[in-house]
Amino acid sequence: MKKIVVLISGEGLTLQALIDACKCGRISAEICAVISNKSSAFGLQRAKLENIPTQTFLRKNFVDNQAMDQAIGDYIQSINADLIVLAGYMKILTAEFTQRFVGKILNIHPSLLPKFPGLNTYQQALDAGETEHGTTVHFVNEEVDAGAVVLQAKVPVFPADTVTDIEQRVKTQELRIYPLVVQWFVSDRLKLINGSAYLDGEQLPSHGASY
Numbered sequence: 001m002k003k004i005v006v007l008i009s010g011e012g013l014t015l016q017a018l019i020d021a022c023k024c025g026r027i028s029a030e031i032c033a034v035i036s037n038k039s040s041a042f043g044l045q046r047a048k049l050e051n052i053p054t055q056t057f058l059r060k061n062f063v064d065n066q067a068m069d070q071a072i073g074d075y076i077q078s079i080n081a082d083l084i085v086l087a088g089y090m091k092i093l094t095a096e097f098t099q100r101f102v103g104k105i106l107n108i109h110p111s112l113l114p115k116f117p118g119l120n121t122y123q124q125a126l127d128a129g130e131t132e133h134g135t136t137v138h139f140v141n142e143e144v145d146a147g148a149v150v151l152q153a154k155v156p157v158f159p160a161d162t163v164t165d166i167e168q169r170v171k172t173q174e175l176r177i178y179p180l181v182v183q184w185f186v187s188d189r190l191k192l193i194n195g196s197a198y199l200d201g202e203q204l205p206s207h208g209a210s211y
């Protein structure tokens with residue numbers, strides 16, 4: 001059985017969806033560790049409830065980001081994880097880390113990339129007068145929110161929407177699509193080859209597959 005490590009910084013709703021999917025067999029893999037860069041991350045409690053080992057790496061305990069990511073990477077290598085899943089991990093990974101695990105890191109970002117990388121995507125979408133928004137699962141490379149796109153899910157944006165309305169709509173989709181993509185990866189259907197995402201041997205378009 002393949003081993004997954006999940007990196008979090010906060011609430012861990014996405015982590016919970018992955019835990020539940022592993023428990024019910026929708027993901028045929030084991031979450032072998034949850035790593036956080038915040039000791040207060042509620043996701044750590046979720047992991048503990050499921051007897052999943054947790055590790056916390058605090059930036060203040062390392063001389064620089066590179067040293068921190070080196071330690072995280074060494075831990076991940078020591079437990080032989082096959083896949084690193086970023087689930088609300090709010091710290092930018094160093095290029096050394098992303099290159100060390102190239103093709104093995106997935107992230108979910110709440111926008112239809114390449115639109116709105118970075119933070120506050122819901123507000124950005126509202127400000128831009130978008131009529132649709134969404135979420136993207138992508139491989140991680142050394143640029144923030146820029147690796148090969150695997151799957152996108154769209155949601156409508158209505159004229160009277162608030163940030164919360166859009167966020168709720170997007171999150172509902174995120175909890176559906178992330179377990180699906182993780183299952184594609186652990187069942188060897190999804191691969192990163194020369195910077196492009198392939199599903200079942202077919203290169204995915206630049207906006208990925210659509211949910």
Ligand code: GRF
Nearest residue numbers: 010011012013014088108110
């Ligand atoms: C998700 O909305 C995802 O798009 C972003 O972080 C959020 C996950 O946070 N990268 P959490 O699972 O609720 O902690």
